[in-house]
Amino acid sequence: MNELQRYLVEEAVEDYEEGRLTRREALKAIAGVTGAMLATHILEAHAQSALAAKAPSGSAPLVAPDDPSIVAGVAEFPGEGARLAGYLARPSQPGRFPIVLVCHQNRGLTRHIEDVTRRLAKAGYVGLAVDLLSREGGTAKHDFYAIPGIIGKAAPARHVQDFQSGLAYAKSQPFARGDRVGMVGFCVGGGVTWRVAAAVPELRAAVPFYGVPVQEADVPKIGAAVLAIYAGRDDRVNQNIPAIESAMQKHGKTFRKIVYPEVNHDFHNNTGDRYNAEAAKAAWSEALAWFGKYL
DSSP states (O other): OOHHHHHHHHHHHHHHHTTSSOHHHHHHHHHHHHOHHHHHHHHHHHOOOOOOOOOOOOOOOSSOTTOTTEEEEEEEEEOSSSEEEEEEEEESSSSOEEEEEEEOOTTOSOHHHHHHHHHHHHTTOEEEEEOTTGGGTOGGGSOTTTHHHHHHHSOHHHHHHHHHHHHHHHHTSTTEEEEEEEEEEETHHHHHHHHHHHHOTTEEEEEEESOOOOOGGGGGGOOSEEEEEEETTOHHHHTTHHHHHHHHHHTTOOEEEEEETTOOTTTTOTTSTTOOHHHHHHHHHHHHHHHHHHO
C-alpha cells in the first residue's frame, strides 16, 4: 500500500473502533483499498469494538449557495484523458482574485467541502474544489461508505494531476489571478495538498489540515509556504509531525504548525460528529491569515 492508501485503511479502522462505522461499513471501506480477504484480517487484528455508525449531520452551511456576495456552482473542465468536475466559487464583485484549490476528505466532494469553497469566495478568493471521483462518475453516484476505497485505488499521482488540471482551468478564468495560487485540504485531502505543494511550482501557500506529509526526498521541491494544522488527539497523523518539521527546517522551507489540543481528527468539519466550533473557527482564521500573507 502507498501512504495515502495506508492512511485510508487506518482511518476506517479508527472510525470502526470509535463507533463511527459499523463492521459492515468498515469492511466495505477497507476492502475497496485492500481487497475483501485482507480487509477482514485488518479489522480483526486492530478493531476492539463496534457501535452504531453516525453519518454526517445536516448542519446548515456557513455560507449559503445563494449568498449575494458570491457566485458558486458546479464546474467542468478537461483533465488528463478525462472530463473532470468540481465546485467553483468566487466573489460576485468585478475584479481578479487569487486562487485557492480545495481538496476534500475521504468521502468525496461533499456539501461541507462546497461550503468551504464558498467561504473562500466570501473571503475574496476564487475557490475550486476538484472531485477526485470524477473519472468514476463523481461523488454523488457512489455509496458514501465505498468512496474511500475508490479514492485509495487511484495513484496519488492521479490526484495531483487532477489538481494541476483544475489549476489550469481556474487560471483561464477572467476573474482569477494565476500568479497567486494556494491550496487547502482536509484529512486525505491534507495529504494530497502536501503532494501538490511538492509538484506544482505555482503554489505559493498551502494549508493541509491533519494530512500525512510527503517524505523528506520530496521536501526540496516544495515552494509554497506551508501551514500545517493538527488536532491534539489525532495520534495517528501527529506521529508524522517531528519528521516533516525537521525536514522543512533542514531544507529552508517556510513552515509553521499549529496543534489544537483536546480536539480530534476532522474537528473542522461542521457536518461531522468530531466538530469543535471554537477550534474550527480559530483554525480557519489562521488559514485565511496565511493566504492573506502569502497570496
